[in-house]
Amino acid sequence: MAKWPVSPPMQRALELARAAAAVGEVPVGAVVTRGGAVVGEGHNLTRSTSDPTAHAEIVAIRRAAEALGDERLTGCDLHVTLEPCAMCAGAIAHARIARLYYGAPDPKGGAVDHGARVFAHPQCLHVPQVYPGMGEGEAAQLLRGFFAERR
Amino acid sequence: MAKWPVSPPMQRALELARAAAAVGEVPVGAVVTRGGAVVGEGHNLTRSTSDPTAHAEIVAIRRAAEALGDERLTGCDLHVTLEPCAMCAGAIAHARIARLYYGAPDPKGGAVDHGARVFAHPQCLHVPQVYPGMGEGEAAQLLRGFFAERR
Numbered sequence: 001m002a003k004w005p006v007s008p009p010m011q012r013a014l015e016l017a018r019a020a021a022a023v024g025e026v027p028v029g030a031v032v033t034r035g036g037a038v039v040g041e042g043h044n045l046t047r048s049t050s051d052p053t054a055h056a057e058i059v060a061i062r063r064a065a066e067a068l069g070d071e072r073l074t075g076c077d078l079h080v081t082l083e084p085c086a087m088c089a090g091a092i093a094h095a096r097i098a099r100l101y102y103g104a105p106d107p108k109g110g111a112v113d114h115g116a117r118v119f120a121h122p123q124c125l126h127v128p129q130v131y132p133g134m135g136e137g138e139a140a141q142l143l144r145g146f147f148a149e150r151r
Numbered sequence: 152m153a154k155w156p157v158s159p160p161m162q163r164a165l166e167l168a169r170a171a172a173a174v175g176e177v178p179v180g181a182v183v184t185r186g187g188a189v190v191g192e193g194h195n196l197t198r199s200t201s202d203p204t205a206h207a208e209i210v211a212i213r214r215a216a217e218a219l220g221d222e223r224l225t226g227c228d229l230h231v232t233l234e235p236c237a238m239c240a241g242a243i244a245h246a247r248i249a250r251l252y253y254g255a256p257d258p259k260g261g262a263v264d265h266g267a268r269v270f271a272h273p274q275c276l277h278v279p280q281v282y283p284g285m286g287e288g289e290a291a292q293l294l295r296g297f298f299a300e301r302r
Contacts, residue, residue: 086240
């Protein structure tokens with residue numbers, strides 16, 4: 001159940017997650033915005049590109065940084081359908097993402113509010129504001145459906 | 152001071168770190184090997200490519216996965232001159248790297264033996280064997296020299 005209305009960027013991230021499922025990729029979508037405009041987006045591509053780093057967040061951040069010509073996405077927000085893992089949380093810190101909105105929590109692979117809790121250590125060089133739960137219901141259902149079909 | 156002789160892959164990683172410094176990138180180098188043969192390598196490219204994810208480890212892992220056509224680098228070892236950050240430690244887990252050799256410890260940005268300690272959580276999906284300290288002296292000196300010049 002959504003804790004608040006699903007914003008247009010998160011709606012787009014959910015659309016990307018559905019597109020991922022349709023091509024056999026784990027259904028997670030991510031969108032980077034600045035001042036409300038989309039500057040980068042993507043979904044998981046690990047299977048089709050044989051790239052273990054091609055999570056939705058990494059794809060969206062790389063595209064946004066390329067589009068803006070800057071490795072620092074200062075003032076940008078990231079909207080992703082699943083709680084980021086340690087790799088993606090680290091990338092979010094490096095990219096200086098201002099606000100992180102994520103849909104479903106991931107007690108197993110998540111590293112924001114579970115496991116390594118990457119942003120909770122004093123060494124973390126940049127900590128975004130974190131807003132969990134937007135679009136959680138659909139985000140989680142997409143993942144459950146995807147893995148249920150494959151078992 | 153090296154704790155043991157610097158292996159040829161770590162020597163190559165140090166060479167890549169020196170090459171990074173020569174082009175104005177943070178001097179960290181990484182090499183992925185399988186059965187002793189190099190299957191992917193790289194150095195930091197964040198500045199020249201405006202890509203916040205282009206750490207040496209990510210570059211080397213992506214190239215190795217591309218070369219092998221597999222997102223899982225099962226049986227591969229990673230040799231990197233600096234303790235990996237949370238992003239890179241997460242990528243190492245996703246890539247199923249068997250052994251991680253790193254040079255200099257990084258109490259500030261490292262997330263293997265410091266900070267988030269990504270591999271120390273029960274949720275971590277794959278934990279490599281970790282060997283710190285190989286080539287530590289030169290690796291640390293390269294970084295100190297690079298940042299001293301820029302202050």
